[in-house]
Amino acid sequence: xxxxxxxxADPAVEEGEFWDLRLYVAGQTPKxxxxxxxxxxxxxxxxxxxxxxxxxxxxxxxxxxxTDQILAIPTLVRRLPAPIRKIIGDLSNSERVLVGLDLQPxx
Amino acid sequence: xxxxxxxxxxxxAEDILRAIKYGEVDALVVNERRGDRVYxxxxxxxxxxxxxxxxxxxxxxxxxxxxxxxxxxxxARMLKSPIHLLEGSPLHSRVSPGSxxxxxxLLRQDGPAQGxxxxxxxxxxxxxxxxSVNPLPLxxxxxxxxxxxxxxxxxxxxSEELRRAWAAAEATNAAKDQFLATLSHELRTPLTPVLAxxxxxxxxxxxxxxxxxxxxxxxxxxxxxxxxxxxxLDLTRISRGKLELQRGDVDLRQVLxxxxxxxxxxxxxxxRLNVVADFAAGHRLWADAPRLTQVFWNLLNNAVKFxxxxxxxxxxxxxxxxxxxxxxxADTGIGIDPDFLSRIFDAFDxxxxxxxxxxxxxxxxxxxxxxxxxxxxxSLSARSDGMGRGSAFxxxxxxxxVPQGAxxxxxxxxxxxxxxxxxxxxxxxxxHTDTAAAMAELxxxxxxxxxxxxxxxxxxxxxxxSQEDGGSGIDLVLSDLGLPDGSGLDLMRELSSRYGLKGVxxxxxxxxxxxxxxxxAGFERHLTKPINFQSLQxxxxxxxxx
Numbered sequence: 001x002x003x004x005x006x007x008x009a010d011p012a013v014e015e016g017e018f019w020d021l022r023l024y025v026a027g028q029t030p031k032x033x034x035x036x037x038x039x040x041x042x043x044x045x046x047x048x049x050x051x052x053x054x055x056x057x058x059x060x061x062x063x064x065x066x067t068d069q070i071l072a073i074p075t076l077v078r079r080l081p082a083p084i085r086k087i088i089g090d091l092s093n094s095e096r097v098l099v100g101l102d103l104q105p106x107x
Numbered sequence: 108x109x110x111x112x113x114x115x116x117x118x119x120a121e122d123i124l125r126a127i128k129y130g131e132v133d134a135l136v137v138n139e140r141r142g143d144r145v146y147x148x149x150x151x152x153x154x155x156x157x158x159x160x161x162x163x164x165x166x167x168x169x170x171x172x173x174x175x176x177x178x179x180x181x182x183a184r185m186l187k188s189p190i191h192l193l194e195g196s197p198l199h200s201r202v203s204p205g206s207x208x209x210x211x212x213l214l215r216q217d218g219p220a221q222g223x224x225x226x227x228x229x230x231x232x233x234x235x236x237x238x239s240v241n242p243l244p245l246x247x248x249x250x251x252x253x254x255x256x257x258x259x260x261x262x263x264x265x266s267e268e269l270r271r272a273w274a275a276a277e278a279t280n281a282a283k284d285q286f287l288a289t290l291s292h293e294l295r296t297p298l299t300p301v302l303a304x305x306x307x308x309x310x311x312x313x314x315x316x317x318x319x320x321x322x323x324x325x326x327x328x329x330x331x332x333x334x335x336x337x338x339x340l341d342l343t344r345i346s347r348g349k350l351e352l353q354r355g356d357v358d359l360r361q362v363l364x365x366x367x368x369x370x371x372x373x374x375x376x377x378x379r380l381n382v383v384a385d386f387a388a389g390h391r392l393w394a395d396a397p398r399l400t401q402v403f404w405n406l407l408n409n410a411v412k413f414x415x416x417x418x419x420x421x422x423x424x425x426x427x428x429x430x431x432x433x434x435x436x437a438d439t440g441i442g443i444d445p446d447f448l449s450r451i452f453d454a455f456d457x458x459x460x461x462x463x464x465x466x467x468x469x470x471x472x473x474x475x476x477x478x479x480x481x482x483x484x485x486s487l488s489a490r491s492d493g494m495g496r497g498s499a500f501x502x503x504x505x506x507x508x509v510p511q512g513a514x515x516x517x518x519x520x521x522x523x524x525x526x527x528x529x530x531x532x533x534x535x536x537x538x539h540t541d542t543a544a545a546m547a548e549l550x551x552x553x554x555x556x557x558x559x560x561x562x563x564x565x566x567x568x569x570x571x572x573s574q575e576d577g578g579s580g581i582d583l584v585l586s587d588l589g590l591p592d593g594s595g596l597d598l599m600r601e602l603s604s605r606y607g608l609k610g611v612x613x614x615x616x617x618x619x620x621x622x623x624x625x626x627x628a629g630f631e632r633h634l635t636k637p638i639n640f641q642s643l644q645x646x647x648x649x650x651x652x653x
Contacts, residue, residue: 029149
């Protein structure tokens with residue numbers, strides 16, 4: 001919860017929730033690189049100013065896979081807002097990402 | 108909530124299958140007895156590998172004994188060799204013999220090390236390189252491994268060389284300029300007292316006519332000598348692009364009359380040559396009068412030199428059909444060989460060696476004249492019907508209007524008719540004893556009071572003494588620039604700020620840069636040695652009138 005206080009004061013942030021995302025990658029495999037690029041773009045489009053991405057390289061630290069019970073790589077984990085959600089794959093299908101993250105337009 | 112959990116697990120399994128089916132994942136985590144391991148479809152370090160393979164620098168891994176374990180394409184290109192011949196071979200054999208000790212030292216370092224070396228390619232060519240060696244932190248390797256990045260320095264070395272060559276050339280040029288300035292100073296200095304003395308003797312009434320002619324001959328020859336030195340200097344200025352025009356409002360007719368008088372006056376008086384002059388009036392232009400005078404002097408002196416006794420020199424000026432000013436100097440002299448006509452404006456060329464022997468001179472005048480005319484936007488051409496049939500030189504000048512508000516005369520020596528002489532107290536600073544004595548005598552004859560000093564210190568002391576005496580003090584400083592204990596420029600700055608004195612610089616250094624510096628130091632005029640006594644007199648008269 002402490003991360004919430006570290007983000008800059010931005011009107012959008014006050015309105016919406018804060019997004020804490022963790023992307024599990026395997027070094028620089030093509031899908032890992034693609035997933036990070038897709039995620040970056042997705043966040044800028046939909047969550048500007050209210051997200052944080054943590055990249056975990058399982059080639060360097062395989063034991064970290066246990067934390068979120070990761071099997072396939074790349075996998076994105078939405079840690080906040082609750083509940084935890086997982087999206088498996090390189091995030092190339094943005095519609096699936098929207099659904100998977102439960103980020104439907106709220107209007 | 109086991110049902111909920113089970114459903115979530117099933118959902119995730121479905122997702123993984125779908126992602127694998129669509130090729131969205133390329134790595135899996137597998138639980139093994141030794142712990143989790145990641146299996147990847149493609150190598151996880153592919154990007155790094157590509158970067159190393161494709162980079163322009165050479166990348167090499169080595170054993171500490173200098174055996175090449177791996178190298179990239181960049182390194183192979185530098186050595187003009189296929190990679191497989193390089194891997195496994197000693198680095199030692201790939202550097203030029205002069206670099207081997209340095210490379211050995213780099214490999215023996217414990218930590219990171221850098222240095223410049225020379226690679227030896229398979230075809231024998233050499234390449235200057237920068238080597239950066241680092242030990243690789245590989246815990247699982249039994250032997251330490253070094254990595255080395257190799258940067259091609261060819262371009263850098265080349266531009267460095269160019270820069271160095273350029274700097275050297277600059278220094279040489281500066282040294283040459285300095286040498287020429289010094290040479291001209293040294294050549295002119297001894298002429299000054301002689302010329303001053305002769306001018307003075309020539310004008311004395313009690314001198315017998317026969318002796319006066321001989322004195323005049325001596326003076327002419329010394330003036331000729333001075334002009335040769337000037338020509339050499341001018342040519343150097345031209346070749347360095349350092350000749351500058353000091354433009355002013357010029358009456359062309361006055362310039363021509365002055366040039367004819369100076370160059371042909373004696374021939375006319377002696378009845379040796381006929382001179383026909385016909386100048387159009389009202390030709391005013393924005394030009395450098397002394398430089399234009401120099402052009403006509405050159406043309407007229409050549410005409411006099413190459414025309415036998417009894418011949419005719421004609422000088423005309425008119426406005427030509429295109430509205431330009433045309434000036435022609437024609438003679439009935441020895442003429443110009445048609446083969447030589449095209450080279451006549453080249454420096455040092457006077458045609459046949461025989462001509463040089465008979466007539467003397469360096470053959471610089473025409474080259475200099477042509478440049479001066481062209482700097483004025485005009486042209487200088489020559490024609491001749493052949494040997495023995497005379498020649499004609501024509502100067503064409505565009506009519507450059509005098510700028511609005513410019514009324515400065517272009518520094519022509521004034522005639523003796525303008526103004527009365529006032530007695531001046533002059534501080535003459537000159538370290539060349541003969542020159543100082545001759546000039547002091549001449550100036551005293553003109554009625555001025557002269558205080559002589561031979562150095563900066565003496566100049567300052569005498570000026571101070573003269574101011575403190577309660578007398579009228581010094582009216583004018585005439586100072587040489589190269590003094591034994593300093594520069595006349597410093598002296599002038601001091602005298603000008605202490606007592607508000609005016610000054611005229613007398614210098615053997617006549618380059619444009621010297622003139623500028625003497626103006627900045629506070630000298631109102633800069634006269635170049637040997638001093639033309641008429642010019643000095645004109646300057647003194649001008650100052651006396653204020």
